[in-house]
Amino acid sequence: MTTQEHSQTVRTIGIGGAAGDGIREAGLRLTELFNRLGYQSFLSFSYPSIIRGGHNFSRLSISKEKIYSDHSEMDILIAVNAESARLHLGEMKPDGIIFIEQAYAEELKDAGVRVIPIPMADFVKEANVRPIARTTTGLGAFAFTAGLSLEKTKELISSIFQDYGGDINATLAEKGYLLAEKLNLPKWQEGTEGSPANEKAIITDANKAIGKGLLAAGLDFYISYPMTPASSLLTFLAKEAVGEKLKTIQPEDEISAINMAIGVTYAGKKAAVGTATGGFALMQEAFSFAGISESPIVAVVSQRQGPATGVPTNTSQSDLQFVIHSGHGEFPRIVIAPGDSEEAFLAAGNALNLAWKYQMPAIILVDKQLSESSQTSVLDSSKIIQNEVKKWNNEGEYHRYQFTEDGVSPFAAPGTKNAAVKLTSYEHDEFGIATENTELVKKMTDKRFKKGEMREKELSLYDTVKVYGDEKSDTVVLFWGSPKGAILEASKYLKKPVKLVQILWMEPFDTDRVSKELANAKNIIIIEGNHNSQLAALLREKTGVVPNHKINRYDSKPFDPMELAKEIDELL
Amino acid sequence: MELSTKAKITWCPGCPNATILVAYRNAITELVNEGKLNVENLVSAAGIGCHGKITDYLNTNTFEALHGRVVSSATGIKMANPNLNVVTFTGDGDSLSEGFTHLLHAAERNVGISVFLHNNETFALTTGQATFLSPKGFKGPSTPAGSVDEPMNPLHIMLAMGATFVARTYALNIPGTKNIMKAAMQHKGFAFVEIIQPCITYFDTREHYNSSTEWLPEDFPRTDLSAAINKVREIKEKTTLGIFYQVQKPTFEEKI
Numbered sequence: 001m002t003t004q005e006h007s008q009t010v011r012t013i014g015i016g017g018a019a020g021d022g023i024r025e026a027g028l029r030l031t032e033l034f035n036r037l038g039y040q041s042f043l044s045f046s047y048p049s050i051i052r053g054g055h056n057f058s059r060l061s062i063s064k065e066k067i068y069s070d071h072s073e074m075d076i077l078i079a080v081n082a083e084s085a086r087l088h089l090g091e092m093k094p095d096g097i098i099f100i101e102q103a104y105a106e107e108l109k110d111a112g113v114r115v116i117p118i119p120m121a122d123f124v125k126e127a128n129v130r131p132i133a134r135t136t137t138g139l140g141a142f143a144f145t146a147g148l149s150l151e152k153t154k155e156l157i158s159s160i161f162q163d164y165g166g167d168i169n170a171t172l173a174e175k176g177y178l179l180a181e182k183l184n185l186p187k188w189q190e191g192t193e194g195s196p197a198n199e200k201a202i203i204t205d206a207n208k209a210i211g212k213g214l215l216a217a218g219l220d221f222y223i224s225y226p227m228t229p230a231s232s233l234l235t236f237l238a239k240e241a242v243g244e245k246l247k248t249i250q251p252e253d254e255i256s257a258i259n260m261a262i263g264v265t266y267a268g269k270k271a272a273v274g275t276a277t278g279g280f281a282l283m284q285e286a287f288s289f290a291g292i293s294e295s296p297i298v299a300v301v302s303q304r305q306g307p308a309t310g311v312p313t314n315t316s317q318s319d320l321q322f323v324i325h326s327g328h329g330e331f332p333r334i335v336i337a338p339g340d341s342e343e344a345f346l347a348a349g350n351a352l353n354l355a356w357k358y359q360m361p362a363i364i365l366v367d368k369q370l371s372e373s374s375q376t377s378v379l380d381s382s383k384i385i386q387n388e389v390k391k392w393n394n395e396g397e398y399h400r401y402q403f404t405e406d407g408v409s410p411f412a413a414p415g416t417k418n419a420a421v422k423l424t425s426y427e428h429d430e431f432g433i434a435t436e437n438t439e440l441v442k443k444m445t446d447k448r449f450k451k452g453e454m455r456e457k458e459l460s461l462y463d464t465v466k467v468y469g470d471e472k473s474d475t476v477v478l479f480w481g482s483p484k485g486a487i488l489e490a491s492k493y494l495k496k497p498v499k500l501v502q503i504l505w506m507e508p509f510d511t512d513r514v515s516k517e518l519a520n521a522k523n524i525i526i527i528e529g530n531h532n533s534q535l536a537a538l539l540r541e542k543t544g545v546v547p548n549h550k551i552n553r554y555d556s557k558p559f560d561p562m563e564l565a566k567e568i569d570e571l572l
Numbered sequence: 573m574e575l576s577t578k579a580k581i582t583w584c585p586g587c588p589n590a591t592i593l594v595a596y597r598n599a600i601t602e603l604v605n606e607g608k609l610n611v612e613n614l615v616s617a618a619g620i621g622c623h624g625k626i627t628d629y630l631n632t633n634t635f636e637a638l639h640g641r642v643v644s645s646a647t648g649i650k651m652a653n654p655n656l657n658v659v660t661f662t663g664d665g666d667s668l669s670e671g672f673t674h675l676l677h678a679a680e681r682n683v684g685i686s687v688f689l690h691n692n693e694t695f696a697l698t699t700g701q702a703t704f705l706s707p708k709g710f711k712g713p714s715t716p717a718g719s720v721d722e723p724m725n726p727l728h729i730m731l732a733m734g735a736t737f738v739a740r741t742y743a744l745n746i747p748g749t750k751n752i753m754k755a756a757m758q759h760k761g762f763a764f765v766e767i768i769q770p771c772i773t774y775f776d777t778r779e780h781y782n783s784s785t786e787w788l789p790e791d792f793p794r795t796d797l798s799a800a801i802n803k804v805r806e807i808k809e810k811t812t813l814g815i816f817y818q819v820q821k822p823t824f825e826e827k828i
Contacts, residue, residue, distance in 0.1 A: 221652065247828050249651070251644070252677045259641040259674075263648025266635055267615075267656065271648070289638050414615045414633035414649070414656055424627065424636035425620070433579045433628045434636070 009065060011188070013142065014077040014091075015058045015135055016084025019050055026078075026135035027058025029160045031203045031374055033139075034060070036156060038198055040067045042485065043374040044558070049228070049312045055083055068340070069485035070373070072560045076145065078138030080120060082107045089113070097145065097185065099138040099176070116141065116183065123175045129168050136161070136169045140176030147187045150177055200378045206344035206370035207233040209379060210274075210300055211240060213348025216381040220269040223249045223257045227276040228312050229368035230302040234274060254279040258286040262295045266423050268413030270352060274300035277319040278309070284327055287361060289425045291331030294401070294409070294448070296355035296362075300348070303367035305556035314556035315368035317481055317529035321537065323365050324507050330445070332452030334362035335507035339484030341377040343463075343504065344370060349384030350462065357387035358451045359408060365506070367529070369482040369558040385461060392419065399430040403443070407450030456508045464505035465513045470497035475572060476521040477501070478547060480535050482558065483527055489561035495569050503535065509542045518545050525549040525571050529559065573611060575600060579628040588743035588769045588778075592690060593626055595749035596659075600632070603754060615658045617646045619666035622697045622771075623690035626661050640670025643678045646685045647824070654825040657757055658685040664705040665695045668724060679733035679762050681824040686756040686763040689726060690743075692771035700774030712774070727804040730764040731797065731817060737763035738800060739815040742785050743770070744778065748813065755815060761823050768811065781811065788814030795819050 013030065017023045024045050031043045039062040048054040061070040072091050079085040082104035092098065092113045100108060105117035118141055120134035127133070136157065143153040154170040161169035204212075211233050214222065222241075224234040238248040251257050257273045264271035275283065280301045290297045303319045305311035324335050334354050338344040344366060351362040392398055392410035398419035402409040409430075412419045422432025427444060429435050435444075469477075469491055475498040479487050484502055491500055501517050503510075518524060526536045526547040531554040536547050549571045553559055575597045583589045596616075603609035614632050618624040620639035627634035633656075637645045646660040667675045667689065678685065694712065695701040702710040702719035705726065709718035730738050737759040741749040749767060756763035768785075770777040792814070793799050800817035 221648075223648075247651070249828065251647075252673050255641065256644040256647075256674050256677070259638065259644035260648035260651075262637075263635065263645035263650075264652040266645075267649045267652035269652040271652075285638055286641065413653070415613055415653060417612050419612065419633075420631050421633045422627070422636075423634070425638050426636060431577070432634070433577060434625075 010061055010063045010067065010071055012059065012061045012071045012074045014074045014088055015138070016077065016088065017056055017080035017135070018052065019047060019054045019056050020052045021056065021080050022132040022135060023056040023058050026139065027060055028203065028374060030139060031060055032160045033156050034062045035198050035201060035203050035376060036160075039064060040376045041203060041374070042067050042070045043203070044070045044369070045372050047313055055087060057084065057088075068488035069561045071489070071562060073562065076142050078135060078142060079104070080134050085111070085115075095186070099141050101134065116180070116185070118176055118179060123172055127168055127172055129165065129172070133169060133172055136172040137176035140173030141180040143173065144177045144180035145185050145187055150174065153177055198376060201376045202379065203374045204341045204377050204379070205232070205372055205374045206338065206341045206366050207302070207372070208236050209341040209345040209377065210348040210364060210366070211237045212379055213345040213384065214272055214298070214352055215240070215244070215246060216384055217349040217352035218270055219246055219272055219352060221247050221249060221261065221264045221271040222274065223251060223260050223264070223271060224274040225251060225254045225257050225279060227279045229304055229371040230274045230276050230279070230300060232372065233300060254282040255286065258283040258290070258297065258299070261297045262286065262290055262293065265295045265297055266413070266421070270356070272298040272300060272352065275302075277301055277303050277306065277322065280323065280326070288327030288329050288331070290361040291327055291329065291333065291448070292427065293423050293425060294359040295423070296359050298348075298352050298355050299361065299363045301363055301365050302371045303365070311556040313368065315482065315529065315558050316554070316556060317367060317483070317534070318531065318554065320365070320480070320506065320530070320534040323363060324538070326363065331448050332360055332455065333507055334358075334360065334455065335365055335505070336363070337365040337481045337504055337506055338370070339481055339502055339504065340370070341375055342379065345377070345379045346383055347504070349381065353385060353387040354455070356389045357408075358455055359411065360451060365481070367482050392416065394418065400432045401428060401430045401444065401447070403430060403447055406454045407447045408454070452508065459505065459508065459510045459513070462505065464503075464510035465517060466502045466504065467517055468500040468502070471499055473497055473499040474520055474522040475499065476518060476524045477568060478503070478518075478524055478526045478535070478539070479528065480504070480506070481529070483529055486559035486561045486564050487527060490565040490568060493562065493565040494572070496572060498568075498572070506538065509538065511542045514539070515543045515545070518543070523548050523571070525551060525568060527551045527559070527564070529553050573601065573604060575631050577629055577631050581629060582625060583622060584773050586772050587622070588772070589622055589626065589690065591746050592688070592743050592749065592767055592769060593629055595746045596626070596753055598746070598750045599753040599757065602750070603757065608758060609657060613656050615649055615656050616661065617642050617649065617658060618661040619663060619671070621663035621666045621695070622692070623661050623663040623666070640666055641674065643667060643671060643674040643687065647678055647681075647683045650683055650685050651825050651828060654684065659757060660685050660687045661690065662687060663690045664693060664703045668704050668726060676729070676733050679730050679735040679764065682734065682736055682761045682821050684761055684823040684825055686753075686759070686765065688753065688756070689764070689766045690769045691726070691766050692769045692775060693723075693777070694771050694775045696771045696774050700771070706775070725804065726766055727764070727816065728801060731801050731804065735764045735817070736761035736819050736821050737815070738804070738817040739764070740766040740768070740811070740813050742768045742781055742813055744782065745785075745813070748787070752815065759818065761821055784810045785813050786810045788812055788816065792816070
């Protein structure tokens with residue numbers, strides 16, 4: 001298929017304004033609207049690290065077929081100020097339309113695309129509601145161009161804005177709709193009505209999906225110090241936790257969070273921490289503590305552009321090598337890097353269950369692009385693999401670190417009769433008493449790595465690697481994490497089909513499967529959102545394979561599918 | 573009830589850490605005999621430093637944390653299972669240098685744990701450097717010309733942060749220490765006990781403290797915060813021991 005054929009089916013709508021204008025919320029509501037119309041959606045959100053002012057931007061791409069990433073070329077832009085329109089003029093399709101607050105329309109008279117002024121502020125004033133509702137008038141005008149009837153528009157707007165005053169929003173949308181109708185704006189030819197609603201699909205970003213996955217696996221405590229882009233997981237769970245058995249705790253810092261979590265798991269409850277990679281840097285010593293003490297904690301780690309404070313609200317994949325090598329000393333761990341919300345949901349549930357099965361720390365590695373982009377997803381908890389926790393049988397003297405065939409010691413929590421449960425950050429004997437006995441030091445290290453070997457035997461149960469596209473092609477595009485979206489989207493537009501290979505499990509690394517998938521490749525193109533091609537380094541370490549070409553983006557923005565398609569085409 | 577383990581005690585011979593251990597074992601034994609404690613519900617946690625070795629010598633549930641982080645871990649243990657009696661041993665290096673913020677916030681939250689501070693006024697396990705509780709002018713290997721820091725007053729800080737039980741005892745007074753430990757372990761809320769523990773190798777203050785401590789009078793108004801603050805700030809020849817403050821407030825584990 002060519003670019004031209006495909007662009008018929010993808011529509012992109014931008015909503016721009018200042019921080020505090022409800023731009024994210026408007027994007028989420030619009031995405032929900034299209035979900036109800038049976039569309040597949042991908043919504044991204046970009047913003048600077050400030051609370052008021054600055055440019056906030058929601059961008060939604062929709063299609064009747066699966067859509068993996070938003071596109072940069074827009075059909076519609078709804079702007080509540082002039083800056084939001086000006087910044088994106090170059091991204092409008094030639095027949096695109098900008099709906100803008102009337103007061104700023106004059107400033108855009110040389111825009112080169114059609115600009116429709118809407119008296120948003122006046123409409124809102126008439127309706128006696130807060131200015132945050134201005135975007136709804138734009139949504140109404142847009143609904144006309146999308147080919148929705150006025151009745152359907154009002155019904156949907158009223159329903160999706162129910163918690164913000166459904167009727168008032170429906171009235172505001174009607175004003176925008178009637179204005180677009182009066183101007184006789186062109187309508188989408190494909191039409192929008194009549195598609196079945198996505199029954200099981202929800203709109204979710206990876207952070208919420210991770211929260212749901214952790215809950216599905218029975219999380220008891222989520223402990224987190226706020227840090228973008230992980231904060232929305234804390235706020236989601238704090239809200240979600242009301243009335244649930246889950247408790248969310250916001251302690252004084254990240255170091256406290258992870259040390260608390262180790263205490264929680266010692267007491268027999270399931271705990272997870274979540275942070276950005278900078279916060280995870282603070283957790284390193286305690287991550288190592290979880291390793292030696294065999295504490296089943298889960299860490300949700302979301303990358304943003306570093307080093308240090310870096311670009312706090314932009315995305316990055318520059319922490320793969322840091323995260324897989326977390327903690328000083330040598331000990332096994334699990335690191336899963338999902339590439340979309342559905343994978344994030346499963347990664348979270350599986351990570352928590354595996355952590356408890358093997359009594360070792362597990363990490364779910366995501367990034368800003370995943371954490372804060374919403375997409376049409378089906379979260380199926382029956383796909384989370386359940387695992388038994390090996391428990392103590394109450395016989396004999398309890399040894400927290402008992403040597404066993406598989407390296408996993410029976411678990412007991414304090415409060416168990418006739419058991420002294422001894423956990424320690426020192427190297428220790430089976431009972432949990434500190435030791436410097438060199439034989440024991442070696443034996444205990446081997447015990448922990450035996451758990452690592454057992455874990456590797458189970459890799460075939462999980463989607464450690466996924467393959468898309470033309471599996472027979474000898475050209476392979478290799479990637480991990482959030483670029484999956486842009487890459488799968490780009491693959492729709494490539495001049496010839498290629499094999500797409502995604503690596504999800506970083507630790508343990510599924511060397512056999514990765515090697516097998518790359519065995520017949522003549523041209524391997526690796527795509528990463530970092531400078532150093534960190535997956536390429538891991539690939540070489542584990543398989544000896546060296547990719548032929550590398551595409552890297554490290555300007556802190558996510559890949560754009562159409563630009564990427566061009567870049568890949570040049571290497572085919 | 574066997575409270576000892578097979579671990580060889582490696583504190584210096586004569587170290588008051590051993591008398592703290594004896595007082596603690598006695599406190600446990602008495603509380604169990606009085607029907608006030610099930611030993612399986614007791615968790616003895618510790619940080620890193622000479623004090624931290626205590627976990628190896630206790631046949632109870634123990635949690636040997638990272639340096640400076642024991643109060644955070646103890647908070648996690650208590651919130652996960654409020655039925656546990658969580659006793660947290662720490663040192664002046666362990667909780668007033670490395671992990672100071674955690675101590676402050678645990679007091680502020682009124683987490684229902686007991687914190688026993690082994691105050692030897694030095695980093696002993698690393699061979700005698702100054703801590704923030706060492707006297708100004710302390711000459712250790714890292715401060716040959718004398719430390720420039722004023723010593724902090726841990727009890728004053730704990731009262732200011734909202735600790736609901738604040739006491740001081742002297743390690744070489746085993747019955748007195750045991751009684752205060754028992755009171756702290758039965759307190760519902762955050763209990764902080766400073767245990768003066770001379771380091772016989774790097775900062776031997778035994779001679780001074782053996783003759784210059786005195787107990788608070790029986791009628792001291794223990795629920796009066798101002799009285800407690802004034803008392804712990806007093807500078808005088810004899811160091812005051814006893815329970816300065818004890819009130820009831822909702823605990824962290826109840827509030828979350």
